[in-house]
Amino acid sequence: MFEAVVSLCLTLSDGPCRDQLLSGHEAMTREACIASLAASAPxxxxxxxxxxxxxxxxKPMAEPLEVAEVAAGVFVHMGLIEEPSKTNRGDVSNLGFIIGTHGVAVIDTGAARWTGEALWRAIRxxxxxxxTHVVLTHMHPDHALGAxxxxxxxAQIIGHANLPRALSDRQANYLESLERLIGxxxxxxxxxVPIDQVVQDRLDIDLxxxxxxxxxxxxAHTAADFTVLDQNTKTLFAGDLIFHRHIPALDGSLNGWQAVLAELQKMELTRLIPGHGGPALDWPGGLAGMKSYLNALETDTRAAISEGARLGEAVEIIAQSQAAHWELFDAYNPRNATAAFTELEWED
Known part of the structure; x- marks a missing residue:
């Protein structure tokens, strides 16, 4: 298969340069691809x-993302359990797509344009x-910047009603930090990219x-958490409301996150796709690790506050019993403990 590309450079004098996919011109032959470009200049x-x-x-199609079909017509790419780096190119989160008879919906697009391009190839x-649709489960850059x-x-880009503001507030920092990390x-x-449609509560889309x-x-995890339930297979794309192997990252509300997990547990599902790890978890067993960690975070934080511990002291002890169960624990647990302590110490 062939695809249309254009080579773009940061500066023409000394680069760096990279071929950028011009999506929508794929063809089985080079001649057909060129004809598509001529008929509709991008x-x-x-x-x-x-x-x-x-x-x-x-040019011949470049490398697609690896995906697994976890249910009929439901595909998932599992990101690495790592921090973004030049070695992994930011490929550290789970992405997916669902195929209907009329169209395809993508769930999350990765940390950079190249990730979205590679996911596009996997679909093609x-x-x-x-x-027809791209659903962004929240604003964190490892999920949202490849759209x-x-x-x-x-494709129509859809997200939580709070997503446009959350992206706007953090966009400059996300772009700068990811470029530094992955090169x-x-x-x-x-x-x-702009969000075309926001959802306050629920929305059904028919593929x-x-x-x-x-x-x-x-x-919960953030102020813009958004999930996708495929009613045919009872598969839930949970975004970062659910982590597996990768320690959870608290960027919203501990109390809120625990309440959302309680609501999720009421759902009738066959499997869930976490934002990290998996790639597919059994139901409801896939919630167990998350519940255990958040409960330990709450219990230890409340104990530290009750004992009058200072924040710096508390961060060293909160949720340490969970260390053996999660990867990247030392990178994220101190931030989670700080966020939990700050939230809970001001409760009435």
Whole structure:
């Protein structure tokens, strides 16, 4: 299969440069790909500020993301249980897509444009149906910054009602930090895209013979947590409301997160897809690790506050009993303990 690309450079004088996918022109032959480009010349406006090295052209399809079919028509890419780096190129979160008879919905798009491009290729290798929707489960950059190739192809970007504000407030910092972590070449062309539709409560989308239930949650992992339930297979894409192996990261409300987990537990599911780990967890057993960690975080934090411990002292002891059960524990637990202590010490 062939795809259309254009080579873009940070600066034309000394690079770095990277081929950027022009989605929607895939074809079985180079001639057909070139004909598609000629029939519908792609806009390069989204690459303003970068140097264009030559005209768009067609090349053999580059490497797709690896995905697993966890249920009929439901595919998941499992990110590495690591912090973003130049070695892993930011491929550290779970992404997925669901295929209906009329269209495809993508759930999360990764940390950079290259991730979204590679996910697009994985879809194109399995169906030629249009990608009609992209659902972003929250604003963290490892889930949200690869959406541009889908937006450029006409997909509707959907998220929590709080998502546009959350992205706007953090966008500059996210773009700067991710570029530093994974390197300018791999990050080239990455940008946040506008959210086309926001959801206050729930929304159903029909992919053709397949209805997805989208649900916005109260403040929990973040202030913009959003889930996708495939009603056909009872598969829930939980985003970072559920972590597996990778220690949870608290960027919202501990009390709120525990309340949301209690609501999730009432759902009738077959499996869930966590934001990290998995890639598919049994139900309801997949909740056990999350509940155990958050309960330890709450119990130890309340005990430290009751004993009059200072924040710096408390952070050293809170949830330490959980250390053996989670990867990246030392990177995240002190932040979680700080957030929990700050939240709970001001309760009435």
């Amino acid at each position: 806009s390069l406006g989204s690459f303003d500020g970068l140097g264009v090295l030559g005209d768009p052209t067609c 290798l399995r169906t030629d149906r249009p990608v 541009a190739p889908f937006s450029e192809a006409g 300018s070449e791999q990050f080239l062309g990455t940008q946040a 053709g013979g397949r209805v997805l239930e989208l649900r916005a949650w109260p403040v």
